[in-house]
Amino acid sequence: MARDQHTAVSNQPREQVVLAAEQAPVVDPSTGAEGRTIQTIQPGADGLEQAEGCQRPEHGQPAAEAWTAPTARLRDIGEVPFGPLPPVAETVHGVDDRVRITHTAACPWRAHSSLLVTAADNSRWIGTGCFIGPHTLVTAGHVVRIKNSGALGRDGWVKSIQDMPGRGGDENDENDENYDYGAIIIPTELGSTTGWFGSGAWPDAGLLQTAGGQSGSAVYRVVNGGRYGFAVHAYGGVTVNSGTGNAQPVYDNLVAWRAWCPAARHRHDLRQQRPHTTSTPRHQHTRANLRPRGPTSTPQKRTVMAVTYNEAPVSETEEPAPLYCAQPPVTEPDLRPGLSPDRLSAILLMRTKWVSGTVLHYCFLNESDGASDGQLDEQRDEVRQAFRDWEAIGIGLKFREVDRPAEAEIRIGFRRGDGSWSYVGRDALGISTRERTMNFGWDLTSRHGKATARHEIGHALGFAHEHQNPFAGIEWDEEKVYATLAAPPNKWPRERTFHNILRKLSISEVEGSDWDPASIMQYPFPPGLIIRPEKYHRDGIPDPLALSERDKEYVKRWYPPLDDMPTELHPFQSVELTLAAGEQSDFAIVPSETRMYEIGTLGNSDVVMVLFEKIDGELRFFTAEDDSGTDSNAHLKVRLFEGRRYVLRTRLYSAWGSGKAALMLW
Template structure:
């Protein structure tokens, strides 16, 4: 980022308020933490289809977005990104409405109506700040939160200065927007790891005079605008490279699982007859389960269920075709009894 850019006020990501799961207060804290941290993460191996909203298409900006998706993919993560033309076929729908940039976080995009954007990029992406914005918003789509709101950062703000700064151009934020996107600290239950990464792509660049402590940041926070080493490490924890060959799960076979929170089990399903099947998890655990069909080398989601925080197990029902290949992916949030978790289809 140039000196001129650092001296000029920057437009910032204006994050929409994501729903927070309401969990029973008597639920053990370790279970709550596992559910809250994992709720926005995709099942690893999910092919994320993205499309550009036809009302605001901008071909020059779109190329920067494609390059940014490639940059995340080049880390070796287990997610795939597929561009499609019809937004109705995409989980991630990208607009270029001028003014604000934002994205829903992770799987929250699935709760949005199909005719709405799940991400907006509201300014020119063809300079350093614009490219960093595209990487940042895709980071939100992967399930990453704002780094400066990490309670482990220990940031003490000059709150009056922050409100004044953000009320001015180019952001013109009201106090609620400023609080939600900057001053509000994430609940410790939402935070992964114990470190603050001031170089994160999810960190804003702030001018001098807004931070009181840590003292070394009184003159400003200036991340390089790139995916940091810690960003890469964190995203690879959730989305490690996929195994080339998957174990096969046969009908009526109960496959025991030994997963820790955040870990995932993947299996190939090759039904021998065409009929309606049930696929489910069993045991004292919170899990998200997704079934995909292999269509010409691309996995298409057939059905999904998430039992986190509920007194039941994840289960889906779908008609499976003999001779076709399906992939079952299930991620563990939390298990509170060892050795009692399994998956099966029947």
């Protein structure tokens, strides 16, 4: 029989838990304390909580300004699937009548448990849970199992959970708020001391708007003096706060989870199975989460109910480590010996960069590799969006999709099993128009996949891997790096690992002296692969999932926006090029007659000259000359046509001797 969306199954032996045979339709709350004298705060006659210092404004008063949660040392676990929080991390909708609770040992406040979560990669986050029984806390699903983080080794069941102030976010495959709930089963009857919230199924308890709070905390109402949870808070934002409500399927799972009790031998058995443990928390929690199965009209979810302690259980749905971009080998420029260091450095730094003002054309090759048209359309749309993101920075490059590979500088394939890679900048011009210059070998719709699309386009713009920056000061545990990359899913040979990770770029190939670990051109690395700096040995480097501010500054420095009306270059008039290394001058050429023309530079300089022709309102490549590293000047001999419009773009690598250079058309 097919299971419905809310059917929970266990990935632990059934005999390791004790489940009650019958459940009441409504579970009553408890004030706990096991007979000890601990204060219990009674709700008011109006069914609202009575918190010291709380002054409830009248309805209709203007809403208070949005409240930003105080900065904490640990980050919100909601950042794992969704990225960093916006400047307003949490918003109160309507009147803000909250006060700080100081009597946290009193019921009902003590029935909430703040959680410190240690993920599979040892990164630490904060979330919240609330007791619904002696052994059971309910929380948001993403607190117990992480999905789509994009960080190496982070996804999957968390390693351990212990009490710690905090809040959290989401975990499901499709990020469906309706299934974002889970449970934590603890080995002691701590809930008998703290008390717990009652629960029931209400017909209006779907996906509900809530007040600002922490992921996993209870949203409850007072019924006949008792507190009954009717939703689990999961999301907070500028426009809405929401939680998963106790509709009947949700309530049924909560009742079943409340009855779970770890068997006496449970800790011993698990320690034998999984001997590695983390530091012992004050409350060693177990994790339970919803795993809906079976054909239904809504998307399938893949999460499992787990019962364990400090280590995550083995699961057939664990996310693999991120796949890495593997750049194809390139031919180094054949430069004559004896070039000065400054001249050599300028050539190596700029040789792959396009001239600003270039319109780069890209084409998707007709390579389905077994994918359906719909799947290919999804992947192509992600690449299109990535191009738009780079262009939206305001750079002096434009990107246009074309249908014919012969018209494209960038030709994109989607061959699975061939990895994701791109030729760097102008190196693509040396590749046959029948071949790919960029490939995507895995899904681009995940957060890591979206970052991959932007990373490969960064290569196409002429940018190298950031972690290979010689100024990064990274000291690798080389054998551990080789072993990690040799393992699935990358399965790299040593030479590929060296070329893409361990090899440091020449100082001549990088600009400035800063390393940007947040760059989209940076790989993510788990803890332990880097020996120094110590911070990255301990924490690793998280997956950069978007263009960093330095990425944006750097690309605009190389490709500044240009004037649409460049100075006109007239025959037999020389123009001095007053440029610093890397700068560019642009000239319009409007021939008065059709004939052969010559364009050349004068003086001691290395330049690249690119001539474009305006066709149907767009500048298209016509011809080019690069004289870098040679003893001759750049020189073009071309037939130009009366009435047509051309643009000449000239970028200076370096100048020497007098330092003067000029340009002439004749």
